[in-house]
Amino acid sequence: MRRSPIVLFVAVGLLLGLSAAAVAAPKKRLPPPPPPVPAYNWTGYYVGGNIGYSWGNSNATFSDPLLAVLGLPGASASLKPDGLIGGGQIGYNWQANNTWVLGLEADIQASGQKDSANVNSNVLVAGHYTINLAQTIESKLLWFGTVRGRVGVLATPTIWLYATGGLAYGGKNLNDSAVFTGTFPGAFAFSSTDTKTGYTVGAGIEGAVPNSTNWTWKLEYLYIDLGSQSFTGFETAIGTNYTWSANLTDNIVRVGLNYRFQ
Numbered sequence: 001m002r003r004s005p006i007v008l009f010v011a012v013g014l015l016l017g018l019s020a021a022a023v024a025a026p027k028k029r030l031p032p033p034p035p036p037v038p039a040y041n042w043t044g045y046y047v048g049g050n051i052g053y054s055w056g057n058s059n060a061t062f063s064d065p066l067l068a069v070l071g072l073p074g075a076s077a078s079l080k081p082d083g084l085i086g087g088g089q090i091g092y093n094w095q096a097n098n099t100w101v102l103g104l105e106a107d108i109q110a111s112g113q114k115d116s117a118n119v120n121s122n123v124l125v126a127g128h129y130t131i132n133l134a135q136t137i138e139s140k141l142l143w144f145g146t147v148r149g150r151v152g153v154l155a156t157p158t159i160w161l162y163a164t165g166g167l168a169y170g171g172k173n174l175n176d177s178a179v180f181t182g183t184f185p186g187a188f189a190f191s192s193t194d195t196k197t198g199y200t201v202g203a204g205i206e207g208a209v210p211n212s213t214n215w216t217w218k219l220e221y222l223y224i225d226l227g228s229q230s231f232t233g234f235e236t237a238i239g240t241n242y243t244w245s246a247n248l249t250d251n252i253v254r255v256g257l258n259y260r261f262q
Contacts, residue, residue: 039157040157040158040208040213041095042093042094042095042101042160042260043093043094043095044092044093044260044261044262045090045091045092045260045261046090046091046092046093046216046258046259046260046261047088047089047090047258047259048088048089048090048216048218048256048257048258048259049086049087049088049089049256049257050086050087050088050089050107050109050218050220050254050255050256050257051084051085051086051254051255051256052084052085052086052220052252052253052254052255053082053083053084053085053252053253053254054082054083054084054085054111054113054141054250054251054252054253055080055081055082055113055250055251056080056081056082056113056141056224056248056249056250056251057078057079057080057247057248057249058078058079058080058081058115058139058246058247058248058249059076059077059078059079059246059247060076060077060078060079060137060139060174060244060245060246061076061244061245061246062076062135062137062176062243062244063243063244076119077117077119077137078117079115079116079117079137079138079139079246080115081113081114081115081139081140081141081248082113082115083111083112083113083114083141084111084112085109085110085111085112085113085252085254086109086110087107087108087109087110087145088107088108089105089106089107089256089258090105090106090107091103091104091105091106091150091258092104093150098154098157099153099154100151100152100153100154101150101151101152101153101154101160101162102149102150102151103149103150103151103162104147104148104149104150105146105147105148105150105164106145106146106147106148107145107146108143108144108145109143109144109145110143111141111142111143111144111170113140113141113250114138114139114140114141115138115139116136116137116138116139117136117137118134118135118136118137119134119135119136119137132181133178133179134178134179134181135176135177135178135179136175136176136177136178137174137175137176138173138174138175138176139172139173139174139246139248140172140173140174140175141170141171141172141226141248141250142170142171142172142173142193143170143171144168144169144170144171144224144226144250145168145169145170146166146167146168146169146200146222146224147166147167148164148165148166148167148200148202149164149165149166150162150163150164150204151163151164158207158208159205159206159207159208160205160206160207161203161204161205162203162204162205162206163201163202163203164200164201164202164203164204164220164222165199165200165201165202166199166200167197167198167199167200168197168198168199168200168224168225168226169195169196169197169198169226170195170196170224170226170248171193171194171195172193172194172195172196172226172229172246172248173191173192173193174191174192174193174229174244174246175189175190175191175192176189176190176191176244177189190244192229192244194229196226196227196228196229196248197226197227198224198225198226198227199224199225200222200223200224200225201222201223202220202221202222202223202252203220203221204218204219204220204221205218205219205220206218206219206258213260213262214259214260214261214262215257215258215259215260216257216258216260217255217256217257217258218255218256218257218258219253219254219255219256220252220253220254220255220256221251221252221253222250222251222252222254223249223250223251223252224249224250224251224252225248225249225250226247226248226249226250227247227248228245228246228247229245229246229247229248230243230244230245230246232244
């Protein structure tokens with residue numbers, strides 16, 4: 001049985017109409033994908049502040065010919081000055097690639113670090129002259145600063161571990177007060193403040209504050225050696241010089257917060 005040409009034409013017309021409707025219907029547009037999150041980059045200048053604690057060693061030695069004449073030994077003390085520190089830093093970092101970060105940092109610190117010791121000695125001269133000497137020796141680190149290079153590796157894109165080292169400098173103060181009692185009572189005191197230079201080495205970790213591209217935190221340890229401080233004074237009693245010397249090494253642990261300029 002043959003199909004009617006009319007039925008065939010109707011079917012073809014329906015198909016053409018559906019195709020035209022599909023072409024004419026507007027296509028639903030999908031929203032554009034979000035832009036990629038930019039990779040964190042450590043390159044740039046920064047400024048910040050820090051606070052911490054320091055502890056060290058200062059070996060002080062006092063030599064006076066007058067004491068030798070009187071039969072008294074020179075004074076010496078092993079001091080361990082410690083205290084709070086705080087200050088500010090400025091620097092620049094350069095991220096070489098996805099692994100290495102290099103930097104240069106300078107800082108200046110106020111210090112409350114100090115320690116003192118009492119040294120007592122006595123002698124019996126010619127069998128009946130008694131001489132007692134009581135000395136108080138004090139060592140202080142008044143302030144210090146460093147200029148250091150930093151080199152480190154990225155543990156994650158936003159945290160890096162670094163080694164650091166360079167120049168250290170600081171103001172040191174040494175005080176001595178002495179009281180003679182016994183047959184020949186008396187007293188003397190002197191103080192010396194000096195700025196010394198030395199070196200520093202250390203290590204630290206720095207990371208980005210969560211949800212911030214400008215603020216970073218850091219935790220750092222430094223070892224500082226400011227060398228020896230010495231001075232000479234004139235002993236008028238017998239016309240000779242007395243000498244003082246003291247060295248200072250220091251350990252510093254501090255936390256800091258930096259603001260990065262981009």
